[in-house]
Amino acid sequence: MTVLDDSTAPGLVGPPNSHGPRRDPAPLLPDPEPVRILGTPAAKTFDAELQRDLYRRLVLGRRFNQQATTLTRQGRLAVYPASTGQEACQITAAMVLREPDWLFPSYRDTLAVVARGVRPLDALTLMRGHAHSGYDPYEHRIAPLSTPLATQAPHAVGLAHAARLRAAADPETAEDLVALALVGDGGTSEGDFHEALNFAGVLGAPVVFLVQNNGYAISVPLASQSAAPTLAHKAVGYGIAGRLVDGNDALAMHSVLSAAVEHARSGRGPVLVEAITYRLDAHTNADDATRYRSAAEVAAWRARDPLTLLEGHLRAAGLLDDAGVAAAAQAAEDLATEIRAQFDNPPDPDPDSLFAHVYAEPTSQLREQAAELAARLDADADAATAAEDEAR
Amino acid sequence: MSTTMVAALNAALRDSLREDASVHVLGEDVGTLGGVFRVTDGLAAEFGAQRCLDTPLAEAGILGTAVGMAMYGLRPVVEMQFDAFAYPAFEQVVSHVAKMRNRTAGRMGLPITIRVPYGGGVGGVEHHSDSSEAYYAHTPGLHVVTPATVADSYGLLRSAIASDDPVVFLEPKRLYWSAADFSPADVSTAVVAPIGRAMVRRPGTSATLLTYGPSLPVCLEAAQAARSEGWDLAVVDLRSLVPFDDETVCAAVRATGRAVVVHEAAGFAGVGAEIAARVTERCFHHLAAPVLRVTGYDIPYPPPMLEKHHLPSVDRILDAVARLQWEQ
Numbered sequence: 006m007t008v009l010d011d012s013t014a015p016g017l018v019g020p021p022n023s024h025g026p027r028r029d030p031a032p033l034l035p036d037p038e039p040v041r042i043l044g045t046p047a048a049k050t051f052d053a054e055l056q057r058d059l060y061r062r063l064v065l066g067r068r069f070n071q072q073a074t075t076l077t078r079q080g081r082l083a084v085y086p087a088s089t090g091q092e093a094c095q096i097t098a099a100m101v102l103r104e105p106d107w108l109f110p111s112y113r114d115t116l117a118v119v120a121r122g123v124r125p126l127d128a129l130t131l132m133r134g135h136a137h138s139g140y141d142p143y144e145h146r147i148a149p150l151s152t153p154l155a156t157q158a159p160h161a162v163g164l165a166h167a168a169r170l171r172a173a174a175d176p177e178t179a180e181d182l183v184a185l186a187l188v189g190d191g192g193t194s195e196g197d198f199h200e201a202l203n204f205a206g207v208l209g210a211p212v213v214f215l216v217q218n219n220g221y222a223i224s225v226p227l228a229s230q231s232a233a234p235t236l237a238h239k240a241v242g243y244g245i246a247g248r249l250v251d252g253n254d255a256l257a258m259h260s261v262l263s264a265a266v267e268h269a270r271s272g273r274g275p276v277l278v279e280a281i282t283y284r285l286d287a288h289t290n291a292d293d294a295t296r297y298r299s300a301a302e303v304a305a306w307r308a309r310d311p312l313t314l315l316e317g318h319l320r321a322a323g324l325l326d327d328a329g330v331a332a333a334a335q336a337a338e339d340l341a342t343e344i345r346a347q348f349d350n351p352p353d354p355d356p357d358s359l360f361a362h363v364y365a366e367p368t369s370q371l372r373e374q375a376a377e378l379a380a381r382l383d384a385d386a387d388a389a390t391a392a393e394d395e396a397r
Numbered sequence: 398m399s400t401t402m403v404a405a406l407n408a409a410l411r412d413s414l415r416e417d418a419s420v421h422v423l424g425e426d427v428g429t430l431g432g433v434f435r436v437t438d439g440l441a442a443e444f445g446a447q448r449c450l451d452t453p454l455a456e457a458g459i460l461g462t463a464v465g466m467a468m469y470g471l472r473p474v475v476e477m478q479f480d481a482f483a484y485p486a487f488e489q490v491v492s493h494v495a496k497m498r499n500r501t502a503g504r505m506g507l508p509i510t511i512r513v514p515y516g517g518g519v520g521g522v523e524h525h526s527d528s529s530e531a532y533y534a535h536t537p538g539l540h541v542v543t544p545a546t547v548a549d550s551y552g553l554l555r556s557a558i559a560s561d562d563p564v565v566f567l568e569p570k571r572l573y574w575s576a577a578d579f580s581p582a583d584v585s586t587a588v589v590a591p592i593g594r595a596m597v598r599r600p601g602t603s604a605t606l607l608t609y610g611p612s613l614p615v616c617l618e619a620a621q622a623a624r625s626e627g628w629d630l631a632v633v634d635l636r637s638l639v640p641f642d643d644e645t646v647c648a649a650v651r652a653t654g655r656a657v658v659v660h661e662a663a664g665f666a667g668v669g670a671e672i673a674a675r676v677t678e679r680c681f682h683h684l685a686a687p688v689l690r691v692t693g694y695d696i697p698y699p700p701p702m703l704e705k706h707h708l709p710s711v712d713r714i715l716d717a718v719a720r721l722q723w724e725q
C-alpha cells in the first residue's frame with residue numbers, strides 16, 4: 006500500500022523551460038489493487054474495540070436502510086435511494102470525521118448523515134417530501150443532501166479553503182477542519198467533479214473526495230462511464246493523491262479514509278479515495294435493477310456483503326460471539342422502532358413556509374403572493390366549515 | 398472629481414474589502430492583471446493575493462468554491478469575465494446559490510455577489526455582448542441589479558456585497574468608461590442601500606420610458622430629442638430587476654398614462670415582457686395606450702458591424718412613442 010506522505014508537495018522535475026509546477030506523479034498514483042485489511046495480517050493489529058464498534062454500526066446502518074425502504078412501501082417516504090451494501094463506506098465516512106469537520110453528502114448518503122448524528126426523521130426529510138432539508142447544516146456540519154450530481158464537491162473545496170483563510174487571518178479561531186465530499190462513480194464524469202479536484206489541488210485545500218464506486222449510475226455500468234485505469238487515477242491529473250480501497254472491507258475503509266482525512270488536515274493536500282463497492286438494492290425503490298444487471302452478479306456481490314465479511318472475520322478472530330450478534334441485532338431493532346415512531350405522525354407542512362425563506366426578507370411580490378395563498382386557504386377552510394354545518 | 402464607472406466599481410470593492418475582512422474577490426485574471434476591464438485593479442497588491450484571488454479558469458468551479466466559502470461565513474465577490482462566459486456556472490447559480498437559503502429553511506444564506514460585465518455596443522465579437530438578465534431574473538432566490546450611472550455603480554455594489562442574499566450584479570460594459578463628477582467619500586449610507594428601488598431620472602408628462610443599465614443613456618437622449626416633437630418624456634431607471642419596484646414604476650406610468658419599456662436583450666420572454674405585463678395589470682385604468690417594448694431582436698447577438706441595428710436607438714424609441722395612440 007502506498008503510504009500517504011509529503012512527497013505530493015510541488016517540486017520542479019520538468020525541463021528548465023517548462024511552465025510552472027511539475028511534480029513526480031508516482032506518489033499520487035493509487036495502488037494497482039484496492040487496499041484490503043480483512044483476511045490479511047494487518048487485521049490482527051487493528052484495534053479490537055474499533056472493530057467491534059464498526060460491526061455494531063454496520064448492523065445499525067443495514068437496519069436503517071431496510072427500515073427506510075419499508076417506509077417507502079408504506080407511502081411514508083416518497084422515495085429512498087438505499088445504500089444497502091455500501092454501509093462500510095457510509096459508516097466510516099461519518100466515523101473518521103471530527104467535530105469541526107464538514108460532510109458534503111450526495112442524495113444516496115442519508116445513512117452517512119444519520120451516522121454523523123442527525124435524527125433519522127430529519128435526515129429523511131428530503132425523501133419524505135415535507136421540506137427540502139430537515140437538519141441544521143451548522144449544528145451538524147453537514148451540507149444538505151445534494152441531488153445535482155457532484156455539485157457539492159466544489160462547495161467542500163470552498164469551505165475547506167475558507168477555513169484555511171480564516172485560520173491564517175485569525176489563529177485564535179482557527180479550525181483545523183477537513184471537508185469530506187461524497188460522490189458516486191457516475192458523478193465523477195460531471196464537470197463539477199473535475200473542477201472541484203482542480204481547485205482543491207491548486208488551493209491545497211484540506212478536502213477528501215470519497216467516490217463510492219458501486220459499478221452503476223442508475224443503469225449505466227462503469228465501462229460506459231469512464232475509460233480511466235481506475236477512478237482514483239482521476240486524481241493524478243490534478244496533482245492530488247488517488248487511493249483505491251475495497252469499499253466492502255470496513256477495516257480497510259476506516260484505515261484508508263482516516264489516513265486521507267489526517268493527510269488533508271495536516272496541510273499536505275487533498276486526497277481522492279475510490280471505494281469499490283456495490284449497491285445491493287435497486288437505484289431507488291422506483292427502479293427495476295433486473296433490467297440492467299444479472300441475478301448472478303448480485304449474488305456474487307451478496308457473498309461480499311460488508312456486514313457478512315466483517316462478522317465472519319470478527320467471529321474467527323474471537324472478537325464476536327452469538328451474544329454480541331444478538332446485542333447488535335437488538336440495538337438495530339430498537340433503532341427501527343424509534344424510526345417508525347418518528348414517522349407516526351403525518352407531516353403537516355405550513356404553506357407559509359413556501360415564501361418565508363426565498364430571501365432574507367420577502368420581496369413585496371412574495372408578500373403579495375403569500376397573502377393571496379393565505380386568503381385562498383382561509384376561504385377554503387371557511388367553505389369546509391360551512392359545508393360541515395350544513396351537513397349537520 | 399471626474400470618475401469612471403470602472404473606477405467607482407473599483408472603489409466599491411476596495412472599500413468593502415477594507416471594511417469587512419470576510420469580503421473576498423475571486424475570478425479569472427482579477428489578481429495581478431486587475432481584471433480584463435481593470436475593475437479589480439490594485440486590489441491584490443493592497444489586500445494580498447488571497448483576498449483577490451486569481452482562480453483556475455473554470456466558472457462552475459469558481460461559483461462552487463464561492464458557495465463553500467460563503468457557507469463558512471465569508472462574503473465572496475465573484476467576477477465572471479464576460480456575460481456569455483458565466484454560463485458554465487449556471488448550474489451552481491440556479492441549483493445552489495439561488496436555492497440554499499430556501500433548501501435549508503433559512504438556516505444557510507449565501508451572501509455572494511456575482512459580477513457580470515454584460516451587454517453590447519462595444520464592438521465585441523460573438524459571445525462578448527449577451528444581455529443575460531432574464532435568465533437570472535427568472536430564478537427565484539437571486540437579486541438582480543444593474544447600475545446605469547457612476548454613482549449607482551458604487552452604491553449598488555456596496556449594497557450587493559453587504560446583502561445577506563446572493564446578488565447578480567450586471568455591469569453594462571458599454572458604460573464602463575462613462576464618467577461623472579463623483580467621489581465615493583461623499584456617498585451617504587442612504588445611497589449605499591438602494592437595492593429594490595427604481596429611480597426617476599427625468600420627470601415628464603407625455604409618456605414614461607422604463608429602462609435600465611446600458612439603455613438608460615439612450616433613453617435620456619431620446620427624451621431630449623422628443624422635446625422637438627412636443628413630447629415631455631419621463632425616464633425611469635429600474636436599477637433593480639429583482640426585487641422589482643412596482644411602486645415607483647406604477648406611479649411614474651400612472652402620471653403619464655403611456656409607457657415604453659426599453660432594453661437591449663431579446664424581447665421575447667424578456668424582462669420587458671414581465672414589466673409590460675405588470676404595468677398593464679396594475680395600471681390598466683390609467684393607460685391611454687398599450688405598453689410597448691423597444692428591445693433587441695429575437696436573434697443571437699449580431700456581429701459587431703451589424704449591432705447598431707439590433708440595439709435600441711433613439712429613433713426606434715421615438716417611433717414607439719409615436720405609436721402610443723395619441724389621437725383618440
Ligand SMILES: Cc1ncc(C[n+]2csc(CCOP(=O)(O)OP(=O)(O)O)c2C)c(N)n1
Nearest residue numbers: 113152153154189190191192219221222223
Ligand atoms: C446533474 C445530474 N444529472 C442527472 C441526475 C439524475 N441521476 C440521479 S442519480 C443518477 C446516477 C448517479 O450515479 P452515481 O454517481 O454512480 O451514484 P449512485 O446512484 O450509484 O450512488 C442520475 C443520472 C442528477 N441527479 N444530477
Ligand SMILES: [Mg+2]
Nearest residue numbers: 189190221222
Ligand atoms: Mg454508482
